[in-house]
Amino acid sequence: MTEPFLSIRNLRKTFGSFVAVHDVTIDIPKGEFLTFLGPSGSGKSTTLYAIAGFQDPTSGDVLLEGRSLLSVPSHKRNIGMVFQRYTLFQHLTVAENVAFPLRVRRRPDAEVNRKVAEMLSLVRLEGFGGRYPGALSGGQQQRVALARALAYDPPILLMDEPLSALDKKLREEIQAEIRRIHRETGVTILYVTHDQDEALHLSDRIALFRDGRIAQIGTGEDLYLRPACEFVASFIGNSNFLPAEHLQTTDGAATIRLADGSIVSGVKATQEFGQGQKTRLMVRPEAFRLRPGPATAGLAVEFIDAAFFGERRRVVARTSAGQEIDVRPPSDMANDHDETAQQSGQVFFDPAAAFLFPALQTT
Amino acid sequence: MLLDYDRLGWLRGALLAFTGLVAAFLLLPVVFIVLLSFGSSRWLAFPPPGWTLKWYEELFAEPAWLEAALTSARIATMATVLAVVIGLMASFALVRGKFRGRDAVRGLLLTPMVLPVVVFAIAIYAFFLRIGLGGTTAGFVIAHTVLALPFAIIPISAALEGFDKSIEDAAIVCGASPFEAKLRVTLPSIKIGIFSAAIFAFLASWDEVVVAIFMASPTLQTLPVKIWGSLRQDLSPVIAAASSLLVLLTLSLMIVTALIRRKLST
Numbered sequence: 001m002t003e004p005f006l007s008i009r010n011l012r013k014t015f016g017s018f019v020a021v022h023d024v025t026i027d028i029p030k031g032e033f034l035t036f037l038g039p040s041g042s043g044k045s046t047t048l049y050a051i052a053g054f055q056d057p058t059s060g061d062v063l064l065e066g067r068s069l070l071s072v073p074s075h076k077r078n079i080g081m082v083f084q085r086y087t088l089f090q091h092l093t094v095a096e097n098v099a100f101p102l103r104v105r106r107r108p109d110a111e112v113n114r115k116v117a118e119m120l121s122l123v124r125l126e127g128f129g130g131r132y133p134g135a136l137s138g139g140q141q142q143r144v145a146l147a148r149a150l151a152y153d154p155p156i157l158l159m160d161e162p163l164s165a166l167d168k169k170l171r172e173e174i175q176a177e178i179r180r181i182h183r184e185t186g187v188t189i190l191y192v193t194h195d196q197d198e199a200l201h202l203s204d205r206i207a208l209f210r211d212g213r214i215a216q217i218g219t220g221e222d223l224y225l226r227p228a229c230e231f232v233a234s235f236i237g238n239s240n241f242l243p244a245e246h247l248q249t250t251d252g253a254a255t256i257r258l259a260d261g262s263i264v265s266g267v268k269a270t271q272e273f274g275q276g277q278k279t280r281l282m283v284r285p286e287a288f289r290l291r292p293g294p295a296t297a298g299l300a301v302e303f304i305d306a307a308f309f310g311e312r313r314r315v316v317a318r319t320s321a322g323q324e325i326d327v328r329p330p331s332d333m334a335n336d337h338d339e340t341a342q343q344s345g346q347v348f349f350d351p352a353a354a355f356l357f358p359a360l361q362t363t
Numbered sequence: 364m365l366l367d368y369d370r371l372g373w374l375r376g377a378l379l380a381f382t383g384l385v386a387a388f389l390l391l392p393v394v395f396i397v398l399l400s401f402g403s404s405r406w407l408a409f410p411p412p413g414w415t416l417k418w419y420e421e422l423f424a425e426p427a428w429l430e431a432a433l434t435s436a437r438i439a440t441m442a443t444v445l446a447v448v449i450g451l452m453a454s455f456a457l458v459r460g461k462f463r464g465r466d467a468v469r470g471l472l473l474t475p476m477v478l479p480v481v482v483f484a485i486a487i488y489a490f491f492l493r494i495g496l497g498g499t500t501a502g503f504v505i506a507h508t509v510l511a512l513p514f515a516i517i518p519i520s521a522a523l524e525g526f527d528k529s530i531e532d533a534a535i536v537c538g539a540s541p542f543e544a545k546l547r548v549t550l551p552s553i554k555i556g557i558f559s560a561a562i563f564a565f566l567a568s569w570d571e572v573v574v575a576i577f578m579a580s581p582t583l584q585t586l587p588v589k590i591w592g593s594l595r596q597d598l599s600p601v602i603a604a605a606s607s608l609l610v611l612l613t614l615s616l617m618i619v620t621a622l623i624r625r626k627l628s629t
Binding site for chain 1: 537540544
């Protein structure tokens with residue numbers, strides 16, 4: 001087996017009696033864009049800081065090309081990092097900021113100047129070299145920080161929620177820049193965020209953190225289409241959970257009874273269930289349709305509220321068991337009839353797009 | 364806001380008058396000293412019967428005055444350097460450190476500011492006599508450093524608290540050793556605090572008289588001690604001249620400070 005580029009092995013970090021990171025193991029191939037996604041306090045930043053060397057793990061190891069980084073002090077790890085807050089050196093110009101890592105490495109002037117020019121053009125800030133950080137916008141400051149972090153060609157770039165202080169439009173713009181820079185430089189990037197759209201937009205793979213553990217690691221499609229547990233299903237995208245009783249499973253396709261007594265077969269079982277076990281059926285709002293398809297299951301509902309959003313409708317409906325569900329069917333260009341205009345009706349879903357989870361989840 | 368200056372109405376005039384009165388009460392004695400230093404009366408009569416510069420001539424004719432001024436400057440400079448260096452290290456420990464008794468250490472370092480100066484003076488005098496530092500420049504500098512320390516720690520700590528440690532971390536991740544990061548990034552970022560510390564520490568020593576009287580010897584006298592001593596012998600207008608120069612120097616120091624601070628903060 002070939003040695004992974006960066007390897008995090010059984011990482012654990014405790015602060016007193018609080019366990020910030022339980023047991024995290026990830027192998028990261030060279031050039032990957034991996035995002036640590038999760039709610040605040042889930043251990044994603046702590047894991048990143050352990051790689052940067054600002055937090056000593058309680059146990060476990062961080063290996064770069066097979067060699068442990070733990071005994072190497074932060075300033076000798078040769079890692080690039082962009083922080084959540086603005087961390088430019090205010091008393092230095094933009095060019096001097098980008099040159100800083102090269103100056104502390106005592107590189108010759110000619111190389112420093114060439115590299116600074118190259119980096120400023122990489123982040124599209126040519127001509128800003130003589131300005132001071134105070135004269136730049138937040139987005140420009142983070143781009144300078146990115147240039148500074150890449151100036152010494154680090155093998156790994158760590159980014160700790162670098163866009164969280166920016167407004168939405170600017171955030172999307174810089175996300176596109178980050179994607180381009182990742183493509184052009186081929187640097188391995190570990191990116192921390194709590195924003196799932198950002199994670200889906202940027203990453204090759206996403207590690208979804210929860211309570212100091214990785215709930216699931218995979219591509220955006222894996223997490224959205226094949227969630228390993230209810231937490232993943234509810235964190236990535238939107239979801240409805242309908243109480244259901246499990247009847248039987250064959251080849252991963254389960255048959256269940258919903259609260260209104262209707263039987264649905266062919267839903268995806270995410271694990272083994274016993275007969276009669278209480279379960280929850282997850283259906284994404286966008287998996288619902290307002291008209292029956294070839295193999296759909298129907299659910300009798302009352303329509304409470306409906307709004308038209310062009311590409312889709314957003315409907316609030318109530319099942320006969322009294323549960324409110326979120327329904328977002330795509331608009332049908334070929335048929336402009338609005339079923340939600342009636343007081344009650346049915347919504348339909350493909351059982352193959354619904355997932356069965358255990359009813360009781362310890363939180 | 365409850366007390367909005369723009370909406371005070373007639374009270375605004377009253378407030379201005381009161382403020383002016385307080386300022387006058389505080390500053391007029393200084394103005395009189397300066398006026399008297401140019402007056403021709405030997406007995407400091409006011410208004411002066413005539414104007415003269417002879418007290419300044421007398422002042423500069425006597426080398427003891429110049430010597431005292433130089434001694435003051437020398438001791439204040441050394442105390443300033445020591446207070447700023449120690450204050451810097453103490454501030455890093457107090458702001459960044461997490462150790463038992465941190466608040467107690469902070470309190471201890473700030474004690475000289477609240478302790479009656481004469482109590483401190485007697486204590487340190489007795490102690491220095493015992494260990495042979497009485498009447499020496501070293502003893503003088505140490506005593507004034509202790510007095511100046513709170514004035515150094517307060518602005519440096521405040522500046523350090525306002526400095527985001529992530530910036531220092533960024534410098535370290537860039538490859539700077541923790542020491543180099545502090546030297547090249549943190550210190551330049553808190554330079555206004557360090558500069559304020561230096562000015563306050565210098566002034567704390569420069570115009571200090573109580574401890575200085577205890578530390579002084581016939582051969583080691585600062586300007587305030589010399590003024591005090593002369594006052595007790597005779598009330599000569601030369602003292603008014605010396606005091607005026609002291610005021611002038613302090614004033615110019617404050618103006619230079621204000622100018623440099625304005626330049627640093629842009």
